[in-house]
Amino acid sequence: MLGVEHLTVKYGNHVALMDATVRFDEGSFSAIIGPNGAGKSTLLKTMVGLLPDHQNAVRFGEGHHARKCIAYVPQQQTLDWGFPVTVWDAAMMGRTGRLGWLKWPGKKDRDIVTDALKETGVYELRHRHIGALSGGQRQRVLLSRMLARQGHLLLLDEPMTGVDAATQEQLMALLRAQADKGRAVVMVTHDLEQARRWCDHLVLVNRRIIADGTPQQVYTPQNIEATFSSSFLGHMHAEA
Template sequence: MLGVEGLTVRYGAHTALEDATVRFAPGSFSAVIGPNGAGKSTLLKTVVGLSAPAAGRVTFGPGMGAQSDVAYVPQQQTLDWGFPVTVWDVAMMGRTGRVGWLRWPGRGDRAQVADALRQTGVYELRGRHIGALSGGQRQRVLLARMLARDARVLLLDEPLTGVDAATQEQLMELLRAQADAGRAVVMVTHDLEQASRWCDHLVLVNRRVIADGTPAEVYTPRNIEATFSSSHLGHTHAEA
């Protein structure tokens, strides 16, 4: 459903990702794991077209494309939570790729958004300004926007950051259900425990893809050392 082949991404003289090859299958729940600056966020940004590869390519299944079949949830801190919109408005933004900018959302679009808000537990907050929400509520709204898009590939960058343990469990249950429904779910995370509990496919990244497979295949002392050793990162950079 989604793959990257020989992907290299550079920001000036800094190589964020080098010769990365990995595939994400329908029905899989994948975790991309690695230290800060390892290229995890860059991988997602390149898939959705926010970063341009210096080499390699992103591939999709037949008839698929990033604009119509991919939903992306960025890190919370990269968004402007002071923007004057409501929870409903944010979730409706997920329908833009389906209805287009020039067509007014119809009854079916409104029903899709309402269902997404109910699934994520924020329907009762639909009229509230996003700036008034807690971190966990904001993450739920971003997930609702993602679900409203009804995409076949779901990409999430650090969705567990800033939310409490109970909310984390609920979010992981929701994402697992999306994978079980046949979507490819890809989550960037630092949480090895949650990834091993919920995900069937792990990708360890430290500028390169260190390991790729099931938790049992990937979680070895050698792979963990190669992923989190600072010697593989070179100079320290903020996550791109």
């Protein structure tokens, strides 16, 4: 389990997220949905540890050793794809947290990376430089690195951006399969319809948690309007 309790995040005087409480359980495929600037990535990055948790609001389930259990996929455009590494090297980086910086990967690590590359469909590209990959192939490499880490909590920040529709369906099926294996999968997305089809847990965010539950519970006209209407954003600015 991973979650936050009464999390508020500010950038200076700007309130990015207000009094957010939500949990993500193992075996569930969750989508955090909202417009640009709504606090989706802020919530994800705070749980990952990329933003400070001054309130100690992040909660981990029993048996999870804090953030060692997290495997994180950042937004694709935030990475340097000109870095001189191959697909194999990039996926092997997922083992760094398990190995430490001074240890070389062994047979077990190589087998784990091989399985991850095969599962994401890029094993045949393992010797190719990452800069020569298409957008969909790059996203598969990031997912390979995530799987190689073998975390119980999989957090992904807009993993479908820049990926064609056919590849999106394949990647969503892969993520759904990870949840079915007992992992907690949490994805930030703008695509409400895609999330409704694949996920069993939706969280609508617009500077605060608007709705949290199953697609049937969350997908209502009132919740959609509160999440995506500019008037609600204006209301939040007034409160801040």
